Amino acid sequence: MDPIERLKAASDRNALKLVEAREAGRRVVGHYCLYSPVELVLAAGAIPVPLCGTRAEPIPAAEEILPRNLCPLIKSSFGFAVTDTCPFLAASDLLVADTTCDGKKKMFELLAAYKPIHVLQLPQNQDPVSALPYWRNEIVRLKERLEREFGVVIGDGELRQAIRVLNRERELTRRLMDTAKSDRPPLTGHEMLGIMHRLGFFPDKAEGDALLGSVVEELEARVAAGESSVAPGRPRILLTGVPVGLGSDKAVRLIEEAGGLVAVFESCGGYKHVFQVDEDGDPIEAIARAYLATPCSVMSPNPGRLELIERLCREFRADGVIDLTWQGCHTYNIESYTVKRFVGEQLGLPFLQLETDYSESDTGQLKVRLEAFVEMLG
């Protein structure tokens, strides 16, 4: 079977395998953000699962409690708890959350009524003198909570092993995305998103990483052979901004239906996520340092995002940049002005901001704007 089809088929069984692993005594930790250090979860012998909501279905139930004008990602995440419709959330013994944006951190207070939750107090900037020691202390607090909760001791050896496992996984994910650097990318951006979305849900990391490894080898071979499912000459777009996944993939789909190619995802499900943690030093310090460097708009200031956009535009030869923001997301919406100026003035590239939600109500209007943008790039 084709490695991509094999990965998809295996991922369809992940919810069931998670239940089986739990029945066999494994503990499960759900997390909501790229700032949550999953190395600690692995080192505690537990299974990490990402829980950020990417589906529209649970939003009406969330709106019975949360304000309607909130970011759809927050409403979707909370709606899954209210409706009890996410098998990964249902299987979680503990939730790990971070005080990122205002909406998320206040939602987590309400989420505590549904599941035990540990909230990491994330600093608002990345200053190595003030913020880093504070964040390191938060990582230690999480380690102590996991030890108490699961009756384990997390030593430096377990942490180093977890760092190695996740570094390898992130390196494979980087190689996966890098296949789109080719003039003839083997996949469309939407196909790439479909693979990346599934990667986080494997209860058995070794199985997930082996499947990912075979997909990477297959795609690298297709690049070497010049095989591509993408029509040549499509304008290459860097997509930055809020996280996207299956269910919240409307913008990616519409960009590609308009004739563009999402060559690279800068967002936290994409390139922001493929950092490496130092394998040799103090593991807690190394984890704190690597995670705090995540260039998300919740940081003030957030220069790392512009540096990353600049590097990715060069490496992936972007013809234009699209900044996706969810309605109600103040940090990304406000930062969009800075990104627009940077992309136009420093990189000399066309820029478009899209503000939308998970519904299809604005699809027609987005389509018209995207067709005009892609035509201009062509």
Ligand code: SF4
């Ligand atoms: S966009 Fe920022 S706050 Fe939201 S999940 Fe990603 S890293 Fe966390």
Ligand code: SF4
């Ligand atoms: S997209 Fe924005 S508002 Fe929504 S959870 Fe992330 S940072 Fe918060």
